[in-house]
Each structure stands twice: as C-alpha cells, then as structure tokens.
Amino acid sequence: MGSWRLGAFDRLVWQRLLAATTLGLVGFLLNLAPIPLFSNIQLVLGNIVIVICASRLGLGWVLWCAFLAISGLYLAWGHPVGYLLFGLEALCITLMRRRGWYLLYADLAYWLVLGMPLTAWAVNALVDLPPEYTPFTVLKQGFNGLLYCSAASLLLMLSPRGWLRTLRQQPILVRNFRQKLSHAVFALMILALFISLLAYTGHLMRIQQNLLHERLTETGERIALQYERYFQQHVDVVTVAGEWLPTTASAQRARLSQLHARNPGFITMLVTDNEGDVLAAAPGALFDGTRKLSVASRAYFRQVMATGTPYVSGVLQGRGFGQDPIVAISAPWFDHQGQIGGIIEGSLDVKRLLELNDINPAVHLVVIDDREHVVTASEQTGFAPLSDWRVNIMREGSDEQIGLLSLGVAAAPVADYFQHSVTLDNDWQLYILIPYRPFAQRAERQFLWGLGLLSLALLISVFLAQRLSRYLTWPLELLAKEVAQTGDGHTVMRALPRGAATEILLLRDQLAHQRNAIMQHQDELEGQVAARTQELALANKKLARLALRDGLTGAYNRRHFNQTFDSARQYSLRSHTPLVLALLDIDHFKAINDSHGHLVGDDCLKGLVRVIGEHFSRQNDLLVRYGGEEFLLLLPQLPYASAREQLDALRLKVAATPLTTTEQGLDLLVTISIGAIVASGHFSDEPKDWLNAADKLLYQAKSEGRDSLCIQDCTFELSGI
Ligand SMILES: Nc1nc2c(ncn2[C@@H]2O[C@H](COP(=O)(O)OP(=O)(O)OP(=O)(O)O)[C@@H](O)[C@H]2O)c(=O)[nH]1
Known part of the structure; x- marks a missing residue:
C-alpha cells in the first residue's frame, strides 16, 4: 500500500515536471524572437506560458517554467534584467492566484505596484538606454505584461474543461456571473484593443518610414550629384588652369590670383616648379616669393609629377598656409617644350560642401573619404573634420528599410539616426542622417494616446459588462428572494423590473404558475390531513370508550x-x-x-x-x-x-x-x-x-x-x- 502511494506521488511529480518544462520550452522558443515594434522596443509574448503555468501549478514549478522562458529573452536581449522583472511577476501572480485572485487582476496589480517602478529602475541602471526612452519603455512593459496575461486568460477560458486537472495545485475560483463576465470582457478588450493599437501604430510607422525612406534616398541622390559637380568643377578648374598656365612667375601669380578670386571654394592656391618649390600662391599675401617654400614631400605634388595627371587627395589638414581641413586638387602645368614645369594646386575648403545645398536643417550630412576619415559633417553630429568615422551601424539600409546607426561621438546630442549612404564617384561616402528621436517620439506619442484610449475603452467595457450582468443577475436575485419567501405568508409573486430579459420574465411566470399549483396541492393535502385527523380522533375516542366499557352492556369494566x-x-x-x-x-x-x-x-x-x-x-x-x-x-x-x-x-x-x-x-x-x-x-x-x-x-x-x-x-x- 505504502509503495503504491509513493508510486502515485512520483507519477504526479513527473507529470508536473513535464508540464512545467514543456511550457517553459515553448516560452523559451517564443522569447528567442521578441516581436520588434520599432527601435529597440519589442513585444514579449513567450511569457504567456508563465501565466498558464501559474493558473494550475504551485510556486516551484512556475518558477522553473519562468526560468526556462526568460532564458530565451536573456539570449535575445543579452542582459539578465528579464529574470528579475518576469521572475518576480511569476512569483507574485502565483501567490496571489493561490489567495483567490484572477491572474489578470494579479498581473495588473503586479505591474502597477512593482513591475513598472522596477522597469524604470532597470532601464536606467542596468540597460544602456537613453533616459528619454524610460517612460515609454515602462508603460510599454506594463501593457505588454497585461497583453500576454489576457491572452493566457482567454486561452485558459477556451481550454477544454478539466485541462491539466489532475496536476492542479491552485484552488478552483468560485465567482458569480458578474465577476466572471467582467473578467472575460477585461481580458478580451485588452487583447483586442492592444492588438488593434499595435497594428494601427505599426501601419502608421510603416507609412512614415516609407516617406522618410523616399526623402532620404532623394536627398542623397541630389546632394551626391551636387558634391560630385562641385568636386569635378574644381578639378576642371585646376586641370584647365594647369594646361594654360603662363610660364613666368609674375604671370603665374596674376593668373593664380584671378583663379582664386573666381573660385572661392579654394582656400588657397599655389604653383610650384618641378622641384616642388612654391613659385606663386593665392591669396598673394600668403607668399611674396622672398622665402623658399617646398611642397616636394606632399602627395599632391609627387603623384602629379609621377603620373602627369590631375590628382585629388583625401581630406587632410592644411600645413603650408593654414590649418584648415582641405582636399588638395592638383594638376601639372607645362613649359614651352611641353615638359611638366611643376604643379598647380588648389586647397578645397571642405566646409563649403555643407553650404552648397539648401536642405532641411533637420537633415544632417557627413562625408567620409575612402580612409574613413570625416571630410565634413554637420555640426549637430559632433564629428570634426579629419576625425575617424566611428559609428555603430544598427541596421544597414536596404530598398525596403531605412538604415539605423548610432553615433559613437560623446559630443553628439542625439545618438541615433536614420541613415542613408551614397558612394560618390571618388569612392567617398555621403551619409544623410535624420535624427531618430523625433520620429520615435512621434511614435511614442501615438502609442501613448492609443494606450490612453485603450484604458478608457477598457473602463467603459468593464462598466458595461457590470451593467449587462446586472441586467441578468438582478432580476434573478429578486426572483430567488421571492421564491425563498414562499411559505412566509407570501402568496403573490411581485412583478420583476420592466427591463428584465424576456427569458427571466418567462421563468418568473413559470415559477409563479408552479408555485400556485404547489399551494393548491398543499391546501388539498391539508384538508385531507384535517379529515383524517378528525376520523382518527373519533376512532381514538371509540377505542378509549371500548377500553373502559363492557362491550355487551355498555357498563364500565x-x-x-x-x-x-x-x-x-x-x-x-x-x-x-x-x-x-x-x-x-x-x-x-x-x-x-x-x-x-x-x-x-x-x-x-x-x-x-x-x-x-x-x-x-x-x-x-x-x-x-x-x-x-x-x-x-x-x-x-x-x-x-x-x-x-x-x-x-x-x-x-x-x-x-x-x-x-x-x-x-x-x-x-x-x-x-x-x-x-x-x-x-x-x-x-x-x-x-x-x-x-x-x-x-x-x-x-x-x-x-x-x-x-x-x-x-x-x-x-x-x-x-
Ligand atoms: N347469557 C349469558 N350468560 C352468561 C354471561 N356471563 C355469565 N353467564 C352465565 O351466567 C351463569 C351464572 O351462573 P351461576 O354463577 O352458577 O349462578 P346462577 O345460575 O345465577 O345462580 P345463583 O347466582 O346462585 O342464583 C352461567 O351459566 C354463565 O354461563 C353472559 O354474558 N351472557
């Protein structure tokens, strides 16, 4: 007998272990891929299994199931904050369910009292998220909890009767109709409204992103064309100038001044001989010819002398006549014999690139050269010319999707950008950046408005459910009271409220009819009993007489x-x-x-x-x-x-x-x-x-x-x- 009991006990433990593990693994798989909303905001659905587990099993099993499910999130998120948030959620709702709470209400209480404050703390202390994301993340997390909890509640309502009954460790909830209806409506409305909200917000997001995508692509192409023209125009200026440059120093100075005046994109210009010694420079004040200045070591000199063709450098810091970041454009000039007499060079002001276009100030630009050095960048990005282009590309752009990057510059006030990049003819990259935050804020605002409306709709629905149940239960309660009073001298049933459902009115009529029939029957029975009692009394009297009298004479005995x-x-x-x-x-x-x-x-x-x-x-x-x-x-x-x-x-x-x-x-x-x-x-x-x-x-x-x-x-x- 003892061993049989032990065997049954073991079987039950194994079954519970199997159920909790299976649910936990399903949650683990679901949580491996949280549904992305936008940016780094995701929808967690795998925790549904924790709620299901908490409805049936005891604390130990629920925590085991939760551990498995949350491990999926740990792998997806890369940080363990889920163990704290959702582990505590599993603990609280299991204990509250044991005390007779509906899981959904227990979960609501958990998120309001513990979950959301804890999320706020975790977002700030443990997760590397900008503080402006906190309120939205906290609210989203709370509603996310309610979403999977209401989904689990509805699943449990729809589950076959007696599902996991043998494993049950939680008490059965005994509720009246009003409570049951309110709970079902609450769960249903959360699910329906939240899913509609997500679908609606997601749709708006996509529309906005598509518009943004078009804007980025179009802006990128336009600006790339401008830049290429700008560069080409200056390369042409230098090349043509080289071909037509006079050979005497004084004529060269005059031509250089003239060229510099006509092309303000060049900060400085210079002409050297074939040894690299500067012969002329513009503006003229920079170089009067009395001192010797050599650029023989510069790439723009050596390359041109070696190839005899024009050369465009990467971005570099000016050395000779200033410290500005420049792009050196150089080309050979020829003497009367057609030999290379030296080079003509123009130092292109890269800052002017940003002034070329009249684009929206909300759009930021960054140009990097083929060595990944910043040529020029909008001030708001925090990148200085010549600095290394160190960014975290969060998402590469594609035809369908806008790329996202995060700037690794401490000075940048805004970290995340939508990005679109275009490769220029010279293999440089032009980055068009639109700050992500305003877009996210708009999305958050939409979402928060949605949540507000959702809460309002939720309250109205629960209120309506209460009214609806009252419409049914109130007449029933009255009817029950009337029926209970039968026999207290009440013979006529009072009328029910006029708004009562016809089914209840029918029931009332049937009951009244039945009661009249019963009372009639009772009257008949009472009459019969009275007659029998009278007969019995007479018989008793007779018996008593017979007991005391002599049967023959009637004298006493x-x-x-x-x-x-x-x-x-x-x-x-x-x-x-x-x-x-x-x-x-x-x-x-x-x-x-x-x-x-x-x-x-x-x-x-x-x-x-x-x-x-x-x-x-x-x-x-x-x-x-x-x-x-x-x-x-x-x-x-x-x-x-x-x-x-x-x-x-x-x-x-x-x-x-x-x-x-x-x-x-x-x-x-x-x-x-x-x-x-x-x-x-x-x-x-x-x-x-x-x-x-x-x-x-x-x-x-x-x-x-x-x-x-x-x-x-x-x-x-x-x-x-
Ligand atoms: N018909 C009738 N006879 C009864 C009844 N009870 C007793 N007797 C008779 O009454 C008689 C009584 O007789 P006895 O006691 O001998 O006395 P007696 O014949 O009256 O003579 P004495 O009393 O001496 O005058 C008996 O024969 C009984 O059978 C009765 O209920 N009905």
Missing part, C-alpha cells in the same frame, strides 16, 4: 373501576361523606341461559344495565360489570339510610320490570340479590377489602333466599375507631 375507585374514596375522605359499594347478581341466571338461550341471557343483562342506569342516574354514580352476570355499583355521597332505601327500591324495580322477552314473546322477569357496604374513605385504601366485604354480604343475600338486599353500615365502626 373492571379497569375503569380500578382507576376511579381511589379518587371516589379520596373524595369521601375530603368531603366526610359516605361511599357505597354494592355487588348485584342476577338470581339463577344459569337457568335463564339454559332455558332461553344465551342471546336472551345477553338481552337480559343489557336490560338490567338499562334499569340500573335509570335508577342511579347521578353523574358520579358508577355502574361496573364486574363478572359474567355480576355488577358493581359505586355510589358516592350516599348515607346508609338512603343507600338502603334506594338499593332496595332497585331490587324491587328489577323484579317488576321485564328485562327482555323470550322467544315465545313472553316478558322475562328476573330478581337480583345485592350485597352492599356503606363506609367512609377510612374503611380501607385497598379496593379488594371493599369488594370482599360486599361479596360476603352478597353471599349472605343469596343464602337468605335471593331477591334480597344485605347492606352493612361501616361508617359507625370507623368513626368509633
């Missing part, structure tokens, strides 16, 4: 005498009056029976009783049939003289009265013998003493020849004592 004798004696004692006890016997009755038959004998006995009854008719006179034809008279308050007189008169009366008629129709006359004592109550409290005394006197009367009275006054003897 011995039992009655035994019951009443003492009270007659007591009365005699109290009232100091005499009590007479007389025994009467029909003379030769056997002979009557023998001669006329027993029926005539019976009639004779009845006739005798009738005559005696008429003679002693006082209320307290008692006639008892004492034996076969022997009768007893108990006569209270009768003094000796009267007793003697009346008994003797009886004797004479019997003798003179025909008691019955014979078969031949002749009157039957009989005589009686009487033995009687007259005594007070003191005579004896034993009836047999009285009877013996009377019997002796009867015997004496018989002995004296019958038809006689022997009476003895015992009152004197006793009073003498």
